[in-house]
Amino acid sequence: MAGSIDRRAFLRRAGTAAAAVMGAPLVPSTRATAAAxxxxxxxxxxxxxxxxxxxxxxxxxxxxxxxxxxxxxxxxxxxxxxxxxxxxxxxxxxxxxxxxxxxxxxxxxxxxxxxxxxxxxxxxxxxxxxxxxxxxxxxxxxxxxxxxxxxxxxxxxxxxxxxxxxxxxxxxxxxxxxxxxxxxxxxxxxxxxxxxxxxxxxxxxxxxxxxxxxxxxxxxxxxxxxxxxxxxxxxxxxxxxxxxxxxxxxxxxxxxxxxxxxxxxxxxxxxRLHDVSNAASYWVVLSGQTTPDREDYCPACPWAGDWNDPKSRESARKVRLAMNLAVNKKAIINALWKGKGTEAPFSYYYYPFHKGYSSDWKVPPYDPERAKRLLAEAGQAGGFEVRVNPMVTAYALDGPDVMEAVALDWEKIGIKPRRFPEVTSTFGPKSRNRKTNKTHWVYGSPPFDEPILAWSRVLHSKGAFNLLCDGPYDEDIETAMREFDVEKRARLTQALGQKLYDGYHGVMLGTKSITWAMxxxxxxxxxxxxxxxxxxxxxxxxxx
Structure with a gap:
C-alpha cells in the first residue's frame, strides 16, 4: 500500500468508493439467445x-x-x-x-x-x-x-x-x-x-x-x-x-x-435487498501452523511456534491472542459491514443451531495495550513482519478491505504487514497444499451439519485444507468422529471447540450477514x- 494512512481514514475511504459508481463501466453483455x-x-x-x-x-x-x-x-x-x-x-x-x-x-x-x-x-x-x-x-x-x-x-x-x-x-x-x-x-x-x-x-x-x-x-x-x-x-x-x-x-x-x-x-x-443473516463467520487465517512435512511449517514464526516445545507453544499462543486483541472488531462491523454483522459468541464453524454452541465464546475485545504487553511477554516487543494477501474470495468478497483494516491495526502494536496480493484461483491451491509462504488472509466459513465435519477437513493433518492449524488436534478430531452417540459427540465437539477458542489460532472477527441486491x-x-x-x-x- 503506497504511503501511510490511519485506520479511521481507511475505513472512511473504503466505503465512499460507492459514490463513484455512477461513472463506472457497465458490465458487458454476452451473446444471448433468450429475450431480455x-x-x-x-x-x-x-x-x-x-x-x-x-x-x-x-x-x-x-x-x-x-x-x-x-x-x-x-x-x-x-x-x-x-x-x-x-x-x-x-x-x-x-x-x-x-x-x-x-x-x-x-x-x-x-x-x-x-x-x-x-x-x-x-x-x-x-x-x-x-x-x-x-x-x-x-x-x-x-x-x-x-x-x-x-x-x-x-x-x-x-x-x-x-x-x-x-x-x-x-x-x-x-x-x-x-x-x-x-x-x-x-x-x-x-x-x-x-x-x-x-x-x-x-x-x-x-x-x-x-x-x-x-x-x-x-x-x-x-x-x-x-x-x-x-x-x-x-x-x-x-x-x-x-x-x-x-x-x-x-x-x-x-x-x-x-x-x-x-x-x-x-x-x-x-x-430490493435480500439478506441471509449471520451466514459467514470471519477470521484471519494465520498460515504456518502446520506439520513438519509441509512447506508452510514454521516453528520460528512468532504466531506458530514449536508445538513440541511448551515454552514456544505458549509464547505463540500469546502472540496470537495479541493479534486478536489488536483488531477493532466493532469498527469493522460498523464501518465496513454497516452493522450487518455481530460479535456473536464465536468458535470456528460453530453456529447457534449446533449442539454444544457456547455463549461464553466471546470475540476477543479490542485492547491494543494488552496486546503490546503480550508481545513483550512472548519476546516480541519489537514486533515482527507478516505476509498478508488482501484477496477477494467467494466467502469473503470484502476480503481486501477487511484484511487492510486488520493490517492497519496490527501496525499499531508493532506488527509489520507486507502485502502480497494474489488472486484466489492461484492462491487457493497453494493454501490447500500448505505452500503459501506463511501468508495470512481473510476467510468466511460456511455452515456444516456439525462443526466436527468441518474440522476433519480443515484441522486434521490429513484434511483437504488448512484454515486454522494442522496436527495438534488430530486425536481430538478422530475421537469425536468415532463417536456414534449424537449427544456424546456433541460434548466432545464442544470440548474441542473450547480448545480452539482458547488457542486463538485465527484472528476472530465476527459473523457477517450476506446481502444481495435484486x-x-x-x-x-x-x-x-x-x-x-x-x-x-x-x-x-x-x-x-
Missing part, C-alpha cells in the same frame, strides 16, 4: 479454479456449477434439513460400514447422454480415489472407502473400511461435493474437454463460457425437480463491487452481492438458509 425478460443475470464476486467436477472442486465453485447438477440429497431452504434429491432414500447397515442409496428413476443427463444410473454415481465417487484429486471430500473417500457395488441400475452400495456416520453429508446440496457426472460422457471426451462443457442432470444445462468471465446456461424444460422460471441464466464473475452495483443499476445484472456503503447506494437506487425483474428468491453464497437459481421467480 427471459434472461437472469447473476454476478458472483468470485469463484475458485472454475473446476466443475466433484473430485477436484471446492465450495467456491458452487455458485457457478451447482445449477447444472442435482445432489443426491437436497436441503430444506428454510431449515437446512435433508430432503430427497437424486436419491429417494439412503440408509446405513452393518453398523454404518455399509451405506445404500436408492436413486430416482427416469432422471436424464443433458444433451442425450442417457439416464442417470448407479454406475454414474459409482464412477463419480471413485474419481476421489485418484492421488491428485483435491476435492473437499476426496480425503474422506481415499481414507475410508473400501468398494462400491451396483446391484441394479438404481441402487448404489458403498462399503467402508470402518464405521462412518458422516457419509450422507458428503452427498448433500451443501456442503457436499458429489455432483454426479455421466460416466459415458467423461470416458468419451475425456476430463479436460468435459471440464469446458460439463454435463449434469440439473435444472440448467451449460451452453458456453469464457474462463474467468462468464458462463451461460439454458433452462431444462420439464426438469423433474424444478423447471426454472427464466429460460436463460448468465453467471458472471464480477469481483469489483462498484461494477456490480453499476450493472444492477443499468439492468444488466439482476442479482449481485452488495456490502458496505454500496448497501445504501443500492437501496437509494430502488433495488432488480425489479426478480420477484422472489428461495435461497438456502445459513449459506453465504448464491444457490437455488431455479427458485428465482420473475417480478410482476
Amino acid at each position: 425478460s427471459d434472461r437472469l443475470v447473476v454476478a458472483v464476486g468470485q469463484w475458485g479454479t472454475e473446476t466443475p467436477f466433484a473430485w477436484r472442486t471446492v465450495q467456491a465453485e458452487k455458485p457457478l456449477w451447482d445449477c447444472i447438477y442435482d445432489p443426491l440429497i437436497m436441503r430444506d431452504p428454510k431449515t437446512f434439513e435433508y430432503r430427497p434429491g437424486l436419491a429417494t432414500e439412503w440408509k446405513p447397515t452393518n453398523e454404518m460400514r455399509t451405506w445404500t442409496f436408492k436413486l430416482r428413476s427416469g432422471v436424464k443427463f443433458h444433451e442425450g447422454w442417457g439416464d442417470l444410473t448407479a454406475e454414474d454415481v459409482k464412477f463419480t465417487v471413485e474419481q476421489n480415489l485418484k492421488p491428485d484429486s483435491g476435492g473437499g471430500s476426496a480425503p474422506f473417500f481415499r481414507n475410508n472407502l473400501e468398494r462400491i457395488e451396483t446391484p441394479d441400475k438404481l441402487t448404489v452400495v458403498l462399503h467402508f473400511k470402518n464405521r462412518v456416520w458422516e457419509v450422507a453429508s458428503n452427498f448433500t446440496q451443501f456442503v457436499g461435493y458429489q455432483n454426479v457426472v455421466p460416466k459415458k460422457y467423461l470416458e468419451t471426451v475425456g476430463e479436460e474437454k468435459a471440464a469446458l462443457h460439463p454435463i449434469g442432470t440439473g435444472p440448467y444445462r451449460h451452453v458456453e463460457g469464457r474462463q474467468g468471465d462468464y458462463h451461460r446456461f439454458e433452462a431444462v424444460a420439464g426438469h423433474w425437480r424444478k423447471p426454472p422460471a427464466f429460460k436463460e441464466l448468465v453467471i458472471r464473475r464480477v469481483p469489483d463491487p462498484a461494477t456490480r452495483l453499476s450493472g444492477l443499476r443499468a439492468g444488466e445484472i439482476d442479482i449481485g452481492v452488495v456490502f458496505g456503503d454500496y448497501l445504501e447506494q443500492a437501496a437509494k437506487s430502488g433495488l 432488480t425489479k425483474k426478480v420477484g422472489g428468491w428461495q435461497s438456502l438458509a445459513y449459506v453465504p453464497m448464491e444457490t437455488n437459481y431455479e427458485y428465482v421467480s420473475p417480478g410482476s
Whole structure:
C-alpha cells in the first residue's frame, strides 16, 4: 500500500468508493439467445479454479456449477434439513460400514447422454480415489472407502473400511461435493474437454463460457425437480463491487452481492435487498501452523511456534491472542459491514443451531495495550513482519478491505504487514497444499451439519485444507468422529471447540450477514438458509 494512512481514514475511504459508481463501466453483455425478460443475470464476486467436477472442486465453485447438477440429497431452504434429491432414500447397515442409496428413476443427463444410473454415481465417487484429486471430500473417500457395488441400475452400495456416520453429508446440496457426472460422457471426451462443457442432470444445462468471465446456461424444460422460471441464466464473475452495483443499476445484472456503503447506494437506487443473516463467520487465517512435512511449517514464526516445545507453544499462543486483541472488531462491523454483522459468541464453524454452541465464546475485545504487553511477554516487543494477501474470495468478497483494516491495526502494536496480493484461483491451491509462504488472509466459513465435519477437513493433518492449524488436534478430531452417540459427540465437539477458542489460532472477527441486491425483474428468491453464497437459481421467480 503506497504511503501511510490511519485506520479511521481507511475505513472512511473504503466505503465512499460507492459514490463513484455512477461513472463506472457497465458490465458487458454476452451473446444471448433468450429475450431480455427471459434472461437472469447473476454476478458472483468470485469463484475458485472454475473446476466443475466433484473430485477436484471446492465450495467456491458452487455458485457457478451447482445449477447444472442435482445432489443426491437436497436441503430444506428454510431449515437446512435433508430432503430427497437424486436419491429417494439412503440408509446405513452393518453398523454404518455399509451405506445404500436408492436413486430416482427416469432422471436424464443433458444433451442425450442417457439416464442417470448407479454406475454414474459409482464412477463419480471413485474419481476421489485418484492421488491428485483435491476435492473437499476426496480425503474422506481415499481414507475410508473400501468398494462400491451396483446391484441394479438404481441402487448404489458403498462399503467402508470402518464405521462412518458422516457419509450422507458428503452427498448433500451443501456442503457436499458429489455432483454426479455421466460416466459415458467423461470416458468419451475425456476430463479436460468435459471440464469446458460439463454435463449434469440439473435444472440448467451449460451452453458456453469464457474462463474467468462468464458462463451461460439454458433452462431444462420439464426438469423433474424444478423447471426454472427464466429460460436463460448468465453467471458472471464480477469481483469489483462498484461494477456490480453499476450493472444492477443499468439492468444488466439482476442479482449481485452488495456490502458496505454500496448497501445504501443500492437501496437509494430502488433495488430490493435480500439478506441471509449471520451466514459467514470471519477470521484471519494465520498460515504456518502446520506439520513438519509441509512447506508452510514454521516453528520460528512468532504466531506458530514449536508445538513440541511448551515454552514456544505458549509464547505463540500469546502472540496470537495479541493479534486478536489488536483488531477493532466493532469498527469493522460498523464501518465496513454497516452493522450487518455481530460479535456473536464465536468458535470456528460453530453456529447457534449446533449442539454444544457456547455463549461464553466471546470475540476477543479490542485492547491494543494488552496486546503490546503480550508481545513483550512472548519476546516480541519489537514486533515482527507478516505476509498478508488482501484477496477477494467467494466467502469473503470484502476480503481486501477487511484484511487492510486488520493490517492497519496490527501496525499499531508493532506488527509489520507486507502485502502480497494474489488472486484466489492461484492462491487457493497453494493454501490447500500448505505452500503459501506463511501468508495470512481473510476467510468466511460456511455452515456444516456439525462443526466436527468441518474440522476433519480443515484441522486434521490429513484434511483437504488448512484454515486454522494442522496436527495438534488430530486425536481430538478422530475421537469425536468415532463417536456414534449424537449427544456424546456433541460434548466432545464442544470440548474441542473450547480448545480452539482458547488457542486463538485465527484472528476472530465476527459473523457477517450476506446481502444481495435484486432488480425489479426478480420477484422472489428461495435461497438456502445459513449459506453465504448464491444457490437455488431455479427458485428465482420473475417480478410482476
